[in-house]
Amino acid sequence: MDEFLRLDAAVPARGVELSLHVAAGERVAVVGPNGAGKSTLLQLIAGALRPSTGTVSLRGRSLSGPDTHLPPHRRRFAYIEQRAWLFPHLSVLDNVAFGPRARGLGKVAARDRAAEELDAVGCLELAERRPQSLSGGQAQRVSIARGMAIDPEIVLLDEPFAALDVSVTPAVRSMVHSRLAGRTSLLVTHDPLDVVTLADRLIVIEQGRVAADGLIDLLSAAPSTRFLARFIGVNLLHGEAVAPDAISLGGQHLRGLGDPLEVGRSARATFSPAAVAIHSEAPGGSPRNALRSRVTSLESRGAVVVVSLVVAGQHLHAELTPSAVAELGLSPGDWVHAVIKATQVAVHQS
Numbered sequence: 001m002d003e004f005l006r007l008d009a010a011v012p013a014r015g016v017e018l019s020l021h022v023a024a025g026e027r028v029a030v031v032g033p034n035g036a037g038k039s040t041l042l043q044l045i046a047g048a049l050r051p052s053t054g055t056v057s058l059r060g061r062s063l064s065g066p067d068t069h070l071p072p073h074r075r076r077f078a079y080i081e082q083r084a085w086l087f088p089h090l091s092v093l094d095n096v097a098f099g100p101r102a103r104g105l106g107k108v109a110a111r112d113r114a115a116e117e118l119d120a121v122g123c124l125e126l127a128e129r130r131p132q133s134l135s136g137g138q139a140q141r142v143s144i145a146r147g148m149a150i151d152p153e154i155v156l157l158d159e160p161f162a163a164l165d166v167s168v169t170p171a172v173r174s175m176v177h178s179r180l181a182g183r184t185s186l187l188v189t190h191d192p193l194d195v196v197t198l199a200d201r202l203i204v205i206e207q208g209r210v211a212a213d214g215l216i217d218l219l220s221a222a223p224s225t226r227f228l229a230r231f232i233g234v235n236l237l238h239g240e241a242v243a244p245d246a247i248s249l250g251g252q253h254l255r256g257l258g259d260p261l262e263v264g265r266s267a268r269a270t271f272s273p274a275a276v277a278i279h280s281e282a283p284g285g286s287p288r289n290a291l292r293s294r295v296t297s298l299e300s301r302g303a304v305v306v307v308s309l310v311v312a313g314q315h316l317h318a319e320l321t322p323s324a325v326a327e328l329g330l331s332p333g334d335w336v337h338a339v340i341k342a343t344q345v346a347v348h349q350s
C-alpha cells in the first residue's frame with residue numbers, strides 16, 4: 001500500500017497503544033465504544049498529544065518520535081470537531097482567511113482563497129457575518145471551509161455532525177462528502193450512516209487497540225467483534241464448529257452458509273435481527289435453526305419491537321412486529337425458540 005500516514009504510538013496514561021497506516025486519498029472511518037481511544041488517535045495525528053513511545057509520520061516525514069514533536073501549527077491538517085471553533089471577533093471571511101494568511105499568503109490572496117472555500121460549502125453570502133449570528137449548521141459549514149482553506153494534507157473529523165440539528169445533518173453530510181473527495185481523511189463517528197457514506201475503510205478501536213481494520217463491506221459481512229456487530233446492527237454468536245456448516249452454542253447447533261468450517265475450531269455466525277422469528281414451541285420437523293433462548297428485554301423502536309434474548313450466555317436480538325409480540329404474550333424471563341433459516345445465517349471461521 002502507498003503509505004501516507006503511519007502511526008505506531010502508545011499513551012499508557014490513557015491505556016492507548018495504536019498501530020495503523022493510511023494510504024493517500026483513503027477515507028477512513030474510526031468507530032469504537034466510548035473511551036476507546038478514537039479522539040486520542042486524532043490528537044496524536046494533530047500533535048495536540050505527544051506519544052510516550054512510538055512515532056507518527058506523514059509522507060515519510062516524522063511528526064512525532066523519540067527526538068521530534070512538531071507542534072500542531074507546523075502540521076498541515078484540518079480538524080473538524082462537534083462544535084465549530086471560530087474566532088468571535090472576526091468576520092466569517094476573515095475566519096476562513098486566517099489559515100492561509102498564517103501560512104504566508106497575502107491579504108487579498110487569502111481572502112480570495114477564503115471566498116472560494118465559502119462558496120464551495122454554500123456560505124459565500126455569509127462572508128461578512130460574525131460567527132455568533134450563524135446557525136449550528138452554517139457554523140459547521142464555515143469551519144469546514146476554514147479547514148480546507150489551508151489545503152490540508154489530512155482531514156480529521158471528530159463527530160462533526162453530533163451537535164447539529166437532525167434536520168440539517170443530511171445536507172451538511174452531503175457537503176462534507178463532496179469536500180472530502182480526493183483527500184485523505186479520518187472520521188470519528190458513532191453513526192453507521194457516516195461510515196457508509198463518508199468512508200471506504202473502517203477501523204474499530206476497542207480498549208485503546210485496533211480491534212478490526214478493513215474495507216467496510218468485508219468487515220460488515222463478517223464482523224469480528226461484538227461492538228462491530230452491534231454497530232452495524234447484526235447478531236454475532238461465537239461457538240465451536242461441529243460441522244462444515246454449523247457451530248455449537250453450548251450444545252445447540254446453528255447452521256448457516258459460508259466457506260466450509262474446520263470442525264473443532266472456533267467459528268462465528270452472523271445474521272440480521274429481522275431474520276429471527278420467535279416461537280413458543282419448537283417448530284416440529286423443521287430443518288430451520290431453533291435456539292432455545294430466554295427473553296431479557298423488549299424495546300419499542302418505531303414500527304418494530306426489538307426483543308433481546310440470551311442463548312448459551314450470548315446475546316442476540318430479534319425484530320418483531322408489535323402484533324407478533326402481543327400474540328406471543330412475550331415478557332422478560334420467558335423461554336422461547338429463536339428460529340432462523342440457515343440461508344439467512346453466515347458462518348465464518350474465527
Ligand SMILES: Nc1ncnc2c1ncn2[C@@H]1O[C@H](COP(=O)(O)OP(=O)(O)OP(=O)(O)O)[C@@H](O)[C@H]1O
Pocket residue numbers: 013014015032033034035036037038039040041
Ligand atoms: N485529556 C485527557 N486526559 C487524560 N485522560 C484522557 C483525556 N482525554 C481522554 N482521556 C482518557 O483516554 C481514554 C481514551 O479517550 P478518548 O477520548 O480517546 O476516547 P474516545 O474513543 O474518543 O471516546 P468517546 O467516544 O467517548 O469520545 C479514556 O480512558 C479517557 O478517559
